[in-house]
Every structure is written in C-alpha cells, then in structure tokens.
Amino acid sequence: MLEKIIELRKEGMSFRKIAKELNSTVGKVQYQWVKHQKQISIEPEKQKEEMKRPTPKKRSGVLKAKVKGIRKDISLRTEIQQLFTSPKRLFIYWKVPEKILKMVLEQFQINRNEIRYFLRLYDVTSIEFNGHNHHSTFDMIVPEHANNWFINGLKSNRSYCTEYGIILPDGKFFSLCRSNVLHTPRMEDKVEYHSMRELIEFESGQVEKPQWVEHVSTYSYYVRN
16 A cells, blocks of 8 residues: 555645545555655664664684584694703603504504604704704604603704604604704813804805804804894
C-alpha cells in the first residue's frame, strides 16, 4: 500500500483522491505517508553516525593457528650455547627437539641405532665464520641422551665456536645447531696477537673489512671514526 501511495503522490494526487483510488480512508493514507517521511529523515542521521564510528583495527600479533583441532607447534627449533667456566674451559649445553631429529633421520634414511652424536669445536680466530672457513677443528663423541658437555685445554687468545650434530653414513658431519663465538683471554706475552699492520691497512682503506675477531675484548682494536 505504501509503495502505491508514494507513486500516486509523485503524480500530484491529493490524499483524498489517493484514498478513493485505493478504496481506503484519508486518515490511513496520511498515516502511511507521515510514517514514510519520518523514516526518510532518520536514514541520513544513521548514515552520519555510522561514518563517525571508528573503524575497528585489525588485530596484529602472533597467530596461534590450529590444524584439525591440534595447535600448531612453533617450538621446533634447536639451541646451543657455550660459556666459560675458566679461561681454558668451556661448558656447552644444547637442545634438539625429537621431531627435528626424526625429520633428519627420515631425510637421510638413517636408523636411530646407527647415529653417532658429535660436538665439533672450531678455531675461528680473526675469521668471519661461515661454517667452512676455520683454522682447525676438534671432534668429540657424546652420548645419545647428553645435553651438556665440558671442553678443556683451550688455547689463550683464540676464538672458538661449537656445533652439535651427527655423522652421516658417508662419514660427513651434519650440524644440527651452532653456538655463539667466545674469545679466550690472552694469558702470556708470547701469545700471538693482531699485528699493527692489519690496523694500518684497515685505516688507510687498503682492506674493506678488518681481519679481527668480531667480538670486543680488552685486546681488540678500537678504531675512531
């Protein structure tokens, strides 16, 4: 009925004629028309209010996903750290999740009873270590369930890095995690040290990078800009 009233009003008909056309009363026609006019006046106000409301911000942060009802495991990462217990002794501890180890065994098709676990100590003095460049290495077999170890007999004024891994069937060492680099203190005057020639070459621009250990100690060079 309202749609017909609106249509007839647009044609210029009076409420009386519309009531007669629709076989209704003038009061009913007027009521429907007034109600329609009020609705028209309310809609713009609602739109203004909606525009004033702040847009909800998207939530940011770590997504805790669930796959088929199982929470996604984000703890699949290895860890190894080393620290001094004396100037010539290291304490090393590591953590390798069981799932990581299983993935490695499946990848190389190795049986668990064939695994040999190793710690490999690298001498990386004055080297930007990339896993392959080093002065020397020293390997130690460790028990399967061990998660910490001591290494003795370190040389003074040297930089050391340690990796924990396994020996593959072809005899190659596969690293599961790599530690931080530590520099032993200089205990004697006879111990080798960084020469002044390296400092002069760096300051004069003959080399882009200094060939010193990347960790600051009391025996490192301090270069002023």
